[in-house]
Amino acid sequence: MANLPGGTGMGMGMIAAEIERLDREDPFAGRRADFAIPAGVIYLDGNSLGPPTRWAAERLRSTVVEEWGGKLIHGWSECGWMELPNRLGDRIARLIGAGPGTVVVADSTSVNLMKALAAALALQPFRSTILTEEGAFPTDGYIAQGLCRFMDRTRRVKAVRAEAIEAALNEDTAVLLLTETCYRTARRHDMARLTARAHAVGALTVWDLAHSAGAHPIDVTAARADFAVGCGYKYLNGGPGAPAFIYVAPEHANAPAIIPGWMGHAAPFAFETAYRPAAGAARMRAGTPDILSMRALEAGLDAFEGVDLEALRAKTMRLGDLFIAGVGERPGLTLLSPREGALRGGHVAYAHPRARETLDALARRGVIADFRPPNVLRFGFAALYLSHRDVAEASQILRAVLSDLEDSSAA
């Protein structure tokens, strides 16, 4: 492990032998081969786009050739296409602590967020505020603002800083809309606590799990979350723009669907004139499910079969800790993520004035990370396909790149 001379930035005093031991004892070591990642690449951007599973291409081939081409229209009944959104939803349910029939896969995260918010607002006719967090992923705010604009004009969005959320909850709060793991800093919210606070003032909750599902275990049931949405293409490895999911708590099974498409109807093929919603989350299906993309997502979910989510969480946290320790301190480099693993999701973010250049230099050296303007670098630690050695090595490459940049500015 030439890149890891003892003592450089390894604040924890982690040594090569220790890293080797962690990899030897890694319960997921055998799963690296499940993913198709180019040789020589350390992929630290699975929080933005997960890599394909090794069987994704074959899954797509057989879906196109044998199902679509071979069965044509009969694929809908003979290949289980019609139930695929529900079946995949039930598989995602395990990852987020939801019961059967409460999750469906459909549309994009943005569209599902609209459905969840609209349903929650419909259940809260006499309250006007959607309370959310400043600096959350922009699409969530856009969607919330769009709903207020298009629905009755008494609704409004109020965004406050994370530490002000609890104090801002009051009897006018219709919905608390929060992202469990911040896309930028990876700081996690305490879902159970904030949901309880929201419920205490009579508000409902909508949780965005885009950066949570597949990174660490979530328990929407224990937290008593009302609605949740999440993304198929990050830690679930469903492919670029993969279909997203939506969770509806059992007690809101009768909440109305703002996009009452025929596939959310109780009997889509009865062609009834009046809309009669399906039971539970199934009503949050809208148009015809996108089968090719759902098969790719299914291939991604296959990689989670048999995965102990607590062990996954422990490894993700350890990888993040290892990276932070390995990178250590550098001039201009500011850790944006919580240093404490328990407060952090699957990635680690830093601010650096030359973040964009750093990203490109890392890529030239085989480390793929992620940049968010103006100055944020994100490093994602997906536990199913990264080794401790990968992460330790990436931390040293980042040190080297920063050191080169410092030298070039000094020169």
Next chain:
Amino acid sequence: MANLPGGTGMGMGMIAAEIERLDREDPFAGRRADFAIPAGVIYLDGNSLGPPTRWAAERLRSTVVEEWGGKLIHGWSECGWMELPNRLGDRIARLIGAGPGTVVVADSTSVNLMKALAAALALQPFRSTILTEEGAFPTDGYIAQGLCRFMDRTRRVKAVRAEAIEAALNEDTAVLLLTETCYRTARRHDMARLTARAHAVGALTVWDLAHSAGAHPIDVTAARADFAVGCGYKYLNGGPGAPAFIYVAPEHANAPAIIPGWMGHAAPFAFETAYRPAAGAARMRAGTPDILSMRALEAGLDAFEGVDLEALRAKTMRLGDLFIAGVGERPGLTLLSPREGALRGGHVAYAHPRARETLDALARRGVIADFRPPNVLRFGFAALYLSHRDVAEASQILRAVLSDLEDSSAA
């Protein structure tokens, strides 16, 4: 052509030699090989789910292996993924007579219909009625009702019979929502005439082109349609549940988007707090585009390269005429579609009391058609992959199946 003895049901007196001549002179004869349809199958259900092109499987493979797996996150910039919805929209634009930048591919037809209706309603603050047709595809009505329920309560949906539409247009009509080709009967509306009538009373139009795009040339520009939506998985052969499209007329380029997702933002990666919509139809993009499904749709659109749409239309009409003539009269069989080709879209529908049994018997004899409850049989005539001989043969197989059913009830 053993199945076509002169005189059986060929009301037009069409003979085998004539059918052979039509196939010889068919400008699309060479394109049959572009589609992967099982040997021995006459596929008359491309109006419900088009078959894959021969290159769809390879397109998906290279997208998964080379783009997603090979480029990972860099696929968004290096493989043109980000612009794919606009690029595919511009290709569909040719099929529907739209200008560049006025069509994007996104989401499902249901979701796009919601966007189009919401935008049109927003442009009509002082009118309350969405006028539509009784018996149109149910999801359109559901979506319209859903909007009225969730938006301000002064809006309502009024459905009238086709022949009553013009008389029902008045100064309270906000939007005229119509399907150009009826999913059931294939009866076409005169888009230019009805749009002009709507405009004459100050109403806007939203056209559903699900059964039109790729079946016959549409000219949204000449018709002065305001908004239109359509389907990727029927005549466009984009795969089961393929992404749909939405058209926004240039004069409505500033109409608001009800799903203001980040991908419809003028600068999605600037992560601005406030939503600032992209120009034109691009604002109708919502969440992250579904790249795998879009590549399959792209493969379907490739089959339209160089296709003369007027010639396509002429052949589709001829195939329908040939089928109607070949089937002739049978006890209990009622033609639901216009007999006159000019009034008909790409399919031909019949009612028959034993429609379901007929469908199954046809399938056992290699003819795949489509059933809509309670008693409707639909036969789709996609001109790119069907020969005149296929259609003549299918007509005789239908006669034979019906004759067997008649015998079995008489016995």
